[in-house]
Amino acid sequence: MINPPASFRWIRRVVLALLAVFTLVPVGVMVSSSLKPLQDVQGPFRWIPSTLTVRPYFDIWKTVPLGKYFVNSIIVAGGATVLSVLIAILAAYAVSRYRFRGRRLFTVTVLSTQMFPGILFLLPLFLIFVNIGNSTGVALYGSRGGLILTYLTFSLPFSIWMLVGYFDSIPRDLDEAALVDGCGPVRALVQIIIPAAIPGIVAVAVYAFMTAWGEVLFASVMTNDETRTLAVGLQGYATLNDVYWNQVMAASLVVSVPVVAGFLLLQRYLVAGLTAGAVK
Numbered sequence: 405m406i407n408p409p410a411s412f413r414w415i416r417r418v419v420l421a422l423l424a425v426f427t428l429v430p431v432g433v434m435v436s437s438s439l440k441p442l443q444d445v446q447g448p449f450r451w452i453p454s455t456l457t458v459r460p461y462f463d464i465w466k467t468v469p470l471g472k473y474f475v476n477s478i479i480v481a482g483g484a485t486v487l488s489v490l491i492a493i494l495a496a497y498a499v500s501r502y503r504f505r506g507r508r509l510f511t512v513t514v515l516s517t518q519m520f521p522g523i524l525f526l527l528p529l530f531l532i533f534v535n536i537g538n539s540t541g542v543a544l545y546g547s548r549g550g551l552i553l554t555y556l557t558f559s560l561p562f563s564i565w566m567l568v569g570y571f572d573s574i575p576r577d578l579d580e581a582a583l584v585d586g587c588g589p590v591r592a593l594v595q596i597i598i599p600a601a602i603p604g605i606v607a608v609a610v611y612a613f614m615t616a617w618g619e620v621l622f623a624s625v626m627t628n629d630e631t632r633t634l635a636v637g638l639q640g641y642a643t644l645n646d647v648y649w650n651q652v653m654a655a656s657l658v659v660s661v662p663v664v665a666g667f668l669l670l671q672r673y674l675v676a677g678l679t680a681g682a683v684k
Contacts, residue, residue, distance in 0.1 A: 438654035445649040460654040464641075467651055472630075473637035474659070480548050480633055481616040484555040488563045488612040489605060491556075496567035497593050501579065511568070514561045522558055522621060529554055530625060546628040554622050559612040566611075570604030571597065606670050617663055634659045 408416075437445050438460050440453040464470055499507060533544040544550030574597060582592035598605065620635045627633060638655055641648045 434653040434657055437650055438657060440650055442646075442648060442650050445653075460648075460650040461658070463648075464651045464655040464658065467648060468637055468640035470634075470637065470655060470658075473632055473634045476548060476627075476631055477617060477634040477659075478662075480551050480555070481613050483548070483552040484559060484616040485609050485612040487552065487556055488559045489609050491560060492563035492567050492608055493593075493598065493601075493605065495564045496571050497597065499564070499568050500571035501576070501589075511565075514564050517558070517561045518565075525557060526622060526625060529557070529622075533626070545626065546631060548631050551623065551626050551631065551633070552616075554626055555612075555616045555619065559615050563608040563612060566608055567601070567604055570601055570607075574600050610667065610670055613666070614663055 432451070433449075436451055436453060439456055439458065441455055441457055441459075444450075444453060444455060498504075499511060530545065533550050537543050537545055544553065578596050578600065579592050582596045587595065618635055619633075623633045623636045627636065638652065638659070641652045641655065
């Protein structure tokens with residue numbers, strides 16, 4: 405293996421250092437501000453708080469119903485993730501392993517949905533949910549189930565595309581060996597293909613969860629006071645009279661913990677899945 409020149413190594417170090425500073429400085433500001441009284445946050449910024457306090461981390465649960473928003477976000481993001489993974493596995497397996505009429509059209513259609521901004525789907529989905537509720541009595545608008553279906557509209561196409569690329573990288577000899585041993589298509593998928601595709605499936609799950617966890621546009625329109633998620637609920641720390649900046653920073657750090665922890669735990673699967681999915 406040829407070692408890169410010294411100039412390249414130094415440039416790489418400088419670039420990585422700049423990226424680290426660009427990433428860590430905002431986090432440092434959030435941590436510092438979350439440990440200050442409100443009057444200190446509203447004054448000139450200081451990295452080291454003159455008065456250190458952890459009270460904002462307790463007040464965030466009282467100022468707004470953060471616990472309820474946390475539960476809503478977990479249910480919505482978890483439901484969207486599970487459905488995205490299950491549907492994407494079945495659809496990607498069919499596209500990858502079978503040749504059928506309309507296969508190419510289906511693939512192109514799935515990819516083409518990623519070309520449009522999400523705001524174009526906001527009004528149509530709103531009208532569809534309201535009309536379904538009026539005609540059938542099934543309350544999709546303002547419900548967590550309706551929000552899960554909404555998130556599927558833009559997480560599922562990418563999930564299918566990524567898993568198709570990953571399934572294509574798995575040798576077909578495994579399928580043939582499973583069929584020779586007496587396995588049917590479904591059993592071969594469950595016992596052979598899915599275990600071999602764990603990195604790709606984890607990458608899809610992380611993508612779907614992160615997309616649903618931090619989404620604001622649809623959640624601000626499709627929810628009410630009972631089904632509001634964290635991304636929208638954080639606005640509750642801004643009142644007509646004041647903005648509780650120390651609590652905003654504390655709450656932002658708290659709600660980031662599940663995503664960051666999950667990403668760190670599944671990082672090796674995520675990198676492998678994205679790499680294999682990109683090679684098609």
